[in-house]
Amino acid sequence: MKAELAIVGGGPAGMASAVAAYEKGIKNILIIERDKKLGGILNQCIHHGFGLHAFKEELTGPEYALRYIEMITEREIPYLLKAMVLKITPADGKTPHLLEVMTDDQGLFAIEAKAVILAMGCRERPRGALNIPGYRPSGIYPAGMAQYFVNIKGYLPGQKVVILGSGDIGLIMARRMKLQGADVKMVVEILPYSGGLVRNIVQCLDDFEIPLKLSHTIIGIDGINRLKGVTVAQVDENLKPLLKTAEYIPCDTLLLSCGLIPENELSLSAGISIDEKTGGPVVNQRLETAVRGIFACGNVLHVHDLADNVSIEAAAAGEAAADDIITGVISDWGEAKRPKAAPKTRYTPRANLSLANQLVCIGCPASCVVTVEKEKDDSLTITGNACPVGEEYARKEVTAPARNITSLIRVIGGENNVVSVKTTDGIPKDKIFACLSEIGLTAVSAPVKAGDVLIENVAGTEVNIIATANC
Amino acid sequence: MYDVIIIGGGVIGLSIARELASKQLKIAVLEKNSDIGEGASKANSGIVHAGFDASFGTLKARLNLRGSTLMPKLAKELDFEYLNNGAMVLCFSENEKPKLEELLARGLKNGVTGLEILSQAEVNKKEPSINENVKYALYAPSGAIVCPFNLAIAMAENARANGVEFFREKKVIIIKKNNTCYFILADDGTSFEAKVIVNCAGIFADEIHRLVSSIPLTLAPRKGEYLLFDKTVGNTVKHTLFQLPTEYGKGVLITPTVHGNLLIGPTALDIEDKAGVDTTGDGLETVLKKAAESIKEIPRREIITSFAGLRANSGQGDFIIAEVSDSPGFIDVAGIDSPGLTSAPAIGEYVKALIADILPALDNPHFVSKREGIKPGNNEVICRCETITKAEILAAIQRTNELFKNPGQISLDSIKRRVRPGMGRCQAGFCTPRVAELIAGELGINETDITKSGRGSEILMGLIS
Ligand SMILES: Cc1cc2nc3c(=O)[nH]c(=O)nc-3n(C[C@H](O)[C@H](O)[C@H](O)COP(=O)(O)OP(=O)(O)OC[C@H]3O[C@@H](n4cnc5c(N)ncnc54)[C@H](O)[C@@H]3O)c2cc1C
Ligand SMILES: Cc1cc2nc3c(=O)[nH]c(=O)nc-3n(C[C@H](O)[C@H](O)[C@H](O)COP(=O)(O)OP(=O)(O)OC[C@H]3O[C@@H](n4cnc5c(N)ncnc54)[C@H](O)[C@@H]3O)c2cc1C
Numbered sequence: 041m042k043a044e045l046a047i048v049g050g051g052p053a054g055m056a057s058a059v060a061a062y063e064k065g066i067k068n069i070l071i072i073e074r075d076k077k078l079g080g081i082l083n084q085c086i087h088h089g090f091g092l093h094a095f096k097e098e099l100t101g102p103e104y105a106l107r108y109i110e111m112i113t114e115r116e117i118p119y120l121l122k123a124m125v126l127k128i129t130p131a132d133g134k135t136p137h138l139l140e141v142m143t144d145d146q147g148l149f150a151i152e153a154k155a156v157i158l159a160m161g162c163r164e165r166p167r168g169a170l171n172i173p174g175y176r177p178s179g180i181y182p183a184g185m186a187q188y189f190v191n192i193k194g195y196l197p198g199q200k201v202v203i204l205g206s207g208d209i210g211l212i213m214a215r216r217m218k219l220q221g222a223d224v225k226m227v228v229e230i231l232p233y234s235g236g237l238v239r240n241i242v243q244c245l246d247d248f249e250i251p252l253k254l255s256h257t258i259i260g261i262d263g264i265n266r267l268k269g270v271t272v273a274q275v276d277e278n279l280k281p282l283l284k285t286a287e288y289i290p291c292d293t294l295l296l297s298c299g300l301i302p303e304n305e306l307s308l309s310a311g312i313s314i315d316e317k318t319g320g321p322v323v324n325q326r327l328e329t330a331v332r333g334i335f336a337c338g339n340v341l342h343v344h345d346l347a348d349n350v351s352i353e354a355a356a357a358g359e360a361a362a363d364d365i366i367t368g369v370i371s372d373w374g375e376a377k378r379p380k381a382a383p384k385t386r387y388t389p390r391a392n393l394s395l396a397n398q399l400v401c402i403g404c405p406a407s408c409v410v411t412v413e414k415e416k417d418d419s420l421t422i423t424g425n426a427c428p429v430g431e432e433y434a435r436k437e438v439t440a441p442a443r444n445i446t447s448l449i450r451v452i453g454g455e456n457n458v459v460s461v462k463t464t465d466g467i468p469k470d471k472i473f474a475c476l477s478e479i480g481l482t483a484v485s486a487p488v489k490a491g492d493v494l495i496e497n498v499a500g501t502e503v504n505i506i507a508t509a510n511c
Numbered sequence: 512m513y514d515v516i517i518i519g520g521g522v523i524g525l526s527i528a529r530e531l532a533s534k535q536l537k538i539a540v541l542e543k544n545s546d547i548g549e550g551a552s553k554a555n556s557g558i559v560h561a562g563f564d565a566s567f568g569t570l571k572a573r574l575n576l577r578g579s580t581l582m583p584k585l586a587k588e589l590d591f592e593y594l595n596n597g598a599m600v601l602c603f604s605e606n607e608k609p610k611l612e613e614l615l616a617r618g619l620k621n622g623v624t625g626l627e628i629l630s631q632a633e634v635n636k637k638e639p640s641i642n643e644n645v646k647y648a649l650y651a652p653s654g655a656i657v658c659p660f661n662l663a664i665a666m667a668e669n670a671r672a673n674g675v676e677f678f679r680e681k682k683v684i685i686i687k688k689n690n691t692c693y694f695i696l697a698d699d700g701t702s703f704e705a706k707v708i709v710n711c712a713g714i715f716a717d718e719i720h721r722l723v724s725s726i727p728l729t730l731a732p733r734k735g736e737y738l739l740f741d742k743t744v745g746n747t748v749k750h751t752l753f754q755l756p757t758e759y760g761k762g763v764l765i766t767p768t769v770h771g772n773l774l775i776g777p778t779a780l781d782i783e784d785k786a787g788v789d790t791t792g793d794g795l796e797t798v799l800k801k802a803a804e805s806i807k808e809i810p811r812r813e814i815i816t817s818f819a820g821l822r823a824n825s826g827q828g829d830f831i832i833a834e835v836s837d838s839p840g841f842i843d844v845a846g847i848d849s850p851g852l853t854s855a856p857a858i859g860e861y862v863k864a865l866i867a868d869i870l871p872a873l874d875n876p877h878f879v880s881k882r883e884g885i886k887p888g889n890n891e892v893i894c895r896c897e898t899i900t901k902a903e904i905l906a907a908i909q910r911t912n913e914l915f916k917n918p919g920q921i922s923l924d925s926i927k928r929r930v931r932p933g934m935g936r937c938q939a940g941f942c943t944p945r946v947a948e949l950i951a952g953e954l955g956i957n958e959t960d961i962t963k964s965g966r967g968s969e970i971l972m973g974l975i976s
Binding site for chain 1: 743786790791792815889892900936937938943962967968970971975
C-alpha cells in the first residue's frame with residue numbers, strides 16, 4: 041500500500057492534520073487508527089468543554105470529534121480502523137518511510153509514505169509508577185479506563201470511590217461517578233495544588249461537595265480479591281507521608297489520575313529523539329521531528345489541556361507535511377525546539393478566595409475569579425471577568441445558578457449499552473439529581489443519532505436531553 | 512476412583528502430574544483457585560539456579576542440579592521461554608572473597624560445571640553496568656532464566672493432553688483414609704477417591720499434611736518483594752546478578768526477564784499471614800537500596816509494577832519429599848522454597864519413582880512429550896504495549912477452558928499469564944475492557960461477571976442505571 045501522507049492516529053490531532061493537508065492539495069492521505077472508530081480519546085470525554093476556540097461553541101467530546109469525522113467523510117479522506125502501526129522505518133533517501141501495520145482483517149502489511157504525521161496521543165501512568173505498596177486486588181483503575189467502562193460500555197466499575205491524583209481526568213471522573221450514583225469519598229493529591237483546570241475543580245468537586253485533600257497521598261491498599269479500603273495520609277514538604285495522620289477510608293474503587301505520558305514507543309522505533317521534559321519528540325518550528333519528513337502533533341508531542349489547541353497545532357503539522365510533499369524539498373532542520381506547554385492557572389482552594397462574594401467562572405479554562413457586589417438599588421456590579429461570559433455566569437450564579445449536564449442513556453440493540461447525552465441548556469443546579477433520575481429511567485432503541493431529542497422538558501425544566509453521539 | 516490425586520496446581524504439582532502421565536495411571540489435580548499456577552509459582556524470580564547454593568548432600572542440591580540440567584531440553588519440548596544468560600555472584604570487598612570461594616567449592620562439590628571466580632576487570636567486561644566497588648564475582652555460565660507462568664502452564668497443558676484431569680476451585684478441606692483408599696472432600700461439597708495422594712499445596716502443605724498425619728510439620732511464609740521495570744531498560748544487565756547469600760537466602764538480585772523486562776528483588780522477611788502477598792513501603796525501599804549496591808544506576812522512573820511471593824519455609828533446610836510414615840500412600844512434597852522452580856522437573860521425576868514403588872504401573876504407550884505454545888497472531892492488536900493480538904487471546908481463552916474438567920470462569924490474570932496482555936508498561940490500562948469483552952463473548956457470560964483473578968475479584972459492579 042502507498043500513500044503520500046500517512047497519519048498515525050485518528051484522534052483530533054490526526055483528523056485535523058489530515059484536513060489541513062487535504063486543503064493544501066494532498067489527496068492521497070491515509071489515516072491509520074487502532075480503535076474501531078475515529079475520534080481518539082474524545083469519544084469517551086462525554087463532558088462539555090471542547091470547541092470554544094475552534095467552533096466558538098461549547099461542545100462535548102463526542103460532538104467535537106463528530107465535527108472532524110464529518111470533515112473527513114466529506115473530503116473522502118481514506119482511513120483504516122482496527123489497524124495499529126507497529127513500527128516505522130524512516131526513509132533513507134532511496135526508499136520512502138515504511139510503516140508496518142497490523143490490521144484485523146488483513147493481518148500484517150506495509151505502507152509506504154512520503155511523509156508521516158505522528159498523532160498517537162498519550163496514555164495514563166500506571167500504579168507501578170506511583171509505587172503504592174499493598175495488595176493488588178481488583179478495583180484499582182486508571183481513571184481513563186474507568187471512563188471508558190462507564191462512558192463507552194455503560195458499566196459502573198464501583199460504588200465507593202477514592203480518586204488519587206487531581207488531574208483533569210480524575211476530576212471529571214469524580215463528577216461522572218457521582219452523577220452515576222456512586223459515593224465519591226475524596227480526591228487525594230500529593231502536591232499542595234491541583235494539576236487540573238480550576239473550572240474542573242469548581243464544577244466537578246465543589247458543586248458536589250467532594251473533598252479535595254491536597255498534600256495527601258495513599259500509603260496502603262487493603263483487600264485481597266476486591267479493594268476494601270485505602271489508607272490516606274498527609275505528606276510533609278518533601279512529600280514524605282506523615283504516618284501519624286494516616287486515616288483508613290473504606291472504598292471498593294480507587295481511580296488513579298496521576299498524569300499522562302505521550303505514547304512514543306513508535307517514535308522511538310523510528311529513531312526519533314524524545315525530549316526528557318515533555319516526553320514527546322523534539323521538533324522544529326514546523327513540527328518536524330529529527331527524522332526528516334516525520335512530523336508530530338497533539339498529545340504525542342506534549343500533553344495538551346485543550347483539544348482545540350491540539351487541532352490548531354495539528355493543522356500546522358498537516359500543512360508543513362503537505363508543503364514538503366508538494367515541493368519535494370525536505371526542509372532544513374531548523375533549531376530544535378521544545379514544544380511549550382500552555383501555562384496553567386493553579387487552583388486556589390475555595391476557602392482562600394479572599395471574599396465571600398468571589399467566585400470562579402467556569403465558562404472557559406481561563407477560570408477568572410469574579411467579584412460580585414450588590415449595590416443599594418439591588419443591582420449587581422461584577423468585576424474581574426475577562427469577557428462577557430464571566431459577567432453573565434456570575435449574575436446567574438448568584439441569582440439562579442444553572443449547570444449544563446452530560447450523562448448517559450441506556451440503548452437497546454445498539455453497538456454499546458449506552459449513548460452519551462447532554463442538556464440543551466443549563467438546568468437549575470438544584471434540579472441536577474431530579475434530571476439524572478429521569479435520565480436513569482429512560483431507555484431508547486437503536487439507532488440513535490447525535491442531536492436526537494431523547495427526553496423533552498426533563499424534570500420540568502423546559503430543557504431537552506439530546507444525544508451527543510451516534511449509537 | 513483415581514490412582515493418584517495431586518493436591519495443588521503449582522509448578523511442583525504440575526510437574527509431577529506431567530511425569531506421572533507417562534504411566535498408565537488415572538490422575539487428577541485439585542486446585543483451590545480458579546486457575547493453576549497462582550501460588551508461589553507466579554511470584555518468584557524466574558531463575559534457573561546453577562546449583563551452588565544448597566549444602567552438599569541435600570536433596571535440594573541434587574534436585575536443583577538435575578532440574579537445571581533438564582530445563583533447556585524441557586523448554587524446547589514444552590515450548591516455554593528459557594534463556595541461558597549466565598549468573599554472577601558479586602563480591603564487594605577483599606574480606607568477602609573467602610565466602611565467594613566457599614560458594615565455588617560447594618558448587619563444584621554439588622557437580623555444577625563451568626564455575627569460575629572473575630576479577631573486577633573480567634566482570635566489567637562481561638557486565639559493564641556493574642558498580643565500581645565490585646571486586647570479584649563467581650561466574651556460573653549455566654545460570655538461566657525462564658518464564659515461570661508458561662513453565663507451569665506448559666506442564667499442565669501437556670499433562671492434560673496425556674489424560675490428567677484438572678479441577679479448579681476445589682479447596683481440599685477433609686481427607687479420610689479407609690482400608691483401600693483415601694477419601695477427599697472439597698469445600699464445594701464434591702468428593703474424590705484416590706489410592707495415592709501427593710500433597711503439593713505449597714505454603715499450605717502443612718495444613719493438608721495435618722488432615723491425615725500426626726507427625727508435626729509446619730511451614731512459615733517468608734515474603735519476597737519485587738519491582739519490575741519497563742522493557743526500555745530491560746538490557747540494563749545481561750546476566751543474573753546475585754549478592755553473597757545471607758542466612759535468609761540468596762539476597763537481592765538483578766536480572767533481565769525472558770520477556771525483556773528488568774526485575775529486582777526479592778526481600779526475605781518472615782511473616783505470619785499465609786495470604787500476605789502485599790508489598791510494603793519498607794520492602795520496596797530495601798529492594799531499591801540493595802539493588803543499588805550491585806549496579807551503577809537503578810532506572811527508578813521505569814518501574815511498572817511491584818509484587819510479592821511467599822516461600823514455604825519448613826525450617827529444615829531441605830525439601831521434604833517422602834511418603835508420610837504414619838499414612839501409607841500419602842506423599843508430602845513440602846517446604847519447596849527456592850530453588851523449587853528450577854527443581855520442579857527433577858521433583859517430578861523423583862516423585863514418579865516414589866510412586867512406582869507404591870503403585871507399580873505400565874508405561875503409557877500414547878504419551879506425547881511435546882506441547883506447542885500459542886503463536887503470535889495476525890489480526891487486531893488488543894494489548895498495545897506487548898502487541899498481543901485477538902487471535903492469541905482467543906487461543907488462551909480456549910486452552911484455559913479445555914484444561915479444566917469442571918466448568919468455571921476465566922479471569923483476566925489467567926489470560927495475562929498465558930499470553931501477556933496487561934503485562935506491559937500500561938499495566939492493563941488499555942486492554943482490560945477489550946480482554947473482558949473477548950472472554951465474555953467466548954464463554955457466553957456478561958462482562959460484569961469477569962474477574963481479575965477469580966471469584967470475588969469482579970471488575971465491574973453492573974450496568975449503570
Ligand atoms: C479525561 C479527559 C478530559 C479532557 N477534557 C478536555 C476538555 O474538557 N476540553 C478540551 O479541550 N480538552 C480536553 N481533553 C484533552 C483532549 O481530549 C486531548 O488533548 C485530545 O484528545 C488529544 O488528541 P490527540 O489526537 O493528540 O490524541 P488522542 O485523542 O488520544 O488520539 C490518538 C489516537 O491515536 C491512536 N493510536 C495511537 N497509537 C496508534 C498506533 N500505533 N497505530 C494506530 N493508531 C494509534 C489512538 O487509538 C487514538 O485514537 C481531555 C482529555 C482527557 C483524557
Ligand atoms: C520470592 C520467591 C522467589 C523465588 N525465586 C525462585 C527462583 O528464582 N528460582 C527457583 O527455582 N525458585 C524460586 N522460588 C521458589 C519457587 O517459586 C517455589 O519453590 C515453587 O513455585 C513452589 O511451587 P509449589 O507448586 O510447591 O507451590 P505453589 O505454586 O504455591 O502451589 C501450591 C498450590 O496449591 C494450592 N493449594 C493450597 N491449598 C490447597 C487446598 N487446600 N486445596 C487445593 N489446592 C490447594 C494453591 O492454590 C497453589 O496453587 C522462589 C519463591 C519465592 C516465594
